[in-house]
Amino acid sequence: MTAPAAGQFCLRLLRRQLLLAVRRPVEIGNPLLFFAMVVALFPLGLGPAPGTLAGFASGVLWITALLSNLLTSDAVFRSDFEDGSLEQLLLAPQPLFLSVLAYIGAHWLTTGLLLALVSPVFALMLNLSTAALGALVASLLIGTALLSLIGGIGASLTVGLKRGGMLISLLILPLYMPVLIFGSAAVQAAVSGLPAGPYLAILGAMLCLAIALAPLAMAAGLRISIDA
């Protein structure tokens, strides 16, 4: 029996992760529910005046998306670490670089992608101008992929720790900040009638950089966590 080629292996891994996620639909729903609830907190805290809400909407939606991504990224490697399949993965002949990308891809498909797709609903609830909806979805699509990659680095470093939950936020929130800046700036630009393209282009550039570099850090982090 020969080992499958790296690309094929990566796809199988992605399918496995997605299958595991689909078997537990509640786990997929949780981040979305969290997103909805936090969005509902803002009118309660800031007051229901439509003007105020519309002014804050881009930031609120982006911060909420960021937080729900943060809360789920802790679990990316956790269950596989606990049942030992992560250790098997490290021993596999296929490059770890691609394997972790499969994990992150599955994470993004089950959180970021869905968040981006449902975000227009919440945007309308917060009175965001309809002209900005396209920019919101686009920026969230690119941005959450970036957040998943960065979150994966934090997850790989803390997966071996029992109390990793709070720590991972401390590690990766500073790294999330550039994404937040350009993501909400894209929406803000669209609200005021300016082209959002440049911001999306920068987010795309950061995504390319993250795809190239983050798996290296994740692979190193996983090796350290397994050794510890």
Added chain:
Amino acid sequence: MYFDSLQAALEMQGHGMFVWPAYSVTIAVIALLVITPLLRRRKVLRQLEAQARRAQGAPAGRAGGER
């Protein structure tokens, strides 16, 4: 010296209340940075020394008790 008196140096034309606290906090932080490792080093050395003495003092009886 730029200031005429100690009083003038402390007041700095109304800015003394900003300048002097900034300097004192900085001095406090620097003192902490320098003194903490010195104290920790002494503590570590003392602990090791006590450990060595204990090991030397009662080699047979203690060794049996610990393991």
Added chain:
Amino acid sequence: MWPIFHKLGSPPWLYAIAGSILRWLLPITLLALVTGAVWGLLFTQPERIQGNSYRIIYIHVPAAVVALAGYYVMALAGAVSLIWRMKMADVAMKAAAPVGAAFTFIALFTGAIWGKPTWGTWWVWDARITSMLILFFLYLGVVALYEAFDNKEAASKACAVLSLVGMVNIPIIYKSVDWWYALHQGATIKFTGESSIDSSMMYPLLLMIGAFYALFTCCLLLNMRVEILQRESRTQWVKKLATKAGRP
């Protein structure tokens, strides 16, 4: 070059050499700090626009410069320890994190105090202040990650990875915060030109920058010595050192 590289990997050698460097560097540093502070506080003219409050520059700017440089020192030490598995680089990285965090704190705190008489407010979300704050978070993240591991060897490797990730991110963070500030600038704050600084004000500033670099080095070496002792506590040379030090 290689012999030195090998010696750097030897804990007793590094411990001894750090001690003998500290013996002269620490007094010189403290002297330079006092000289620079007294010079800046008492012997320079007040600035034309800001008056006497500008004297905070002599601690604020050096602390900020060294805090940023300290992160690179930490990350490079982390890289060396990951690539060449050099344990002493690991010690340097671990020692640099709290020192860098303290310098960043000094820069932020003195900046806030300086802001009150100059801008009328303690805190402004200005690009440089914000990126300094993020740098502070990055430092604290490294410290927190190190403390979370029970296995200290794994802890320093994980911290090395994290500080390298942070190093790649620092330029990105800096640029993006700069951009963000340009977008939101409220035009209520005017920065005074910096290039117009008089040479009589410049000399004490340069002295203080040098002194802060030396201070960082001293703190790094002091912390490294403690760390070496702790890690090598089972070895013969440390035991010998301890019995010698413990004798009255």
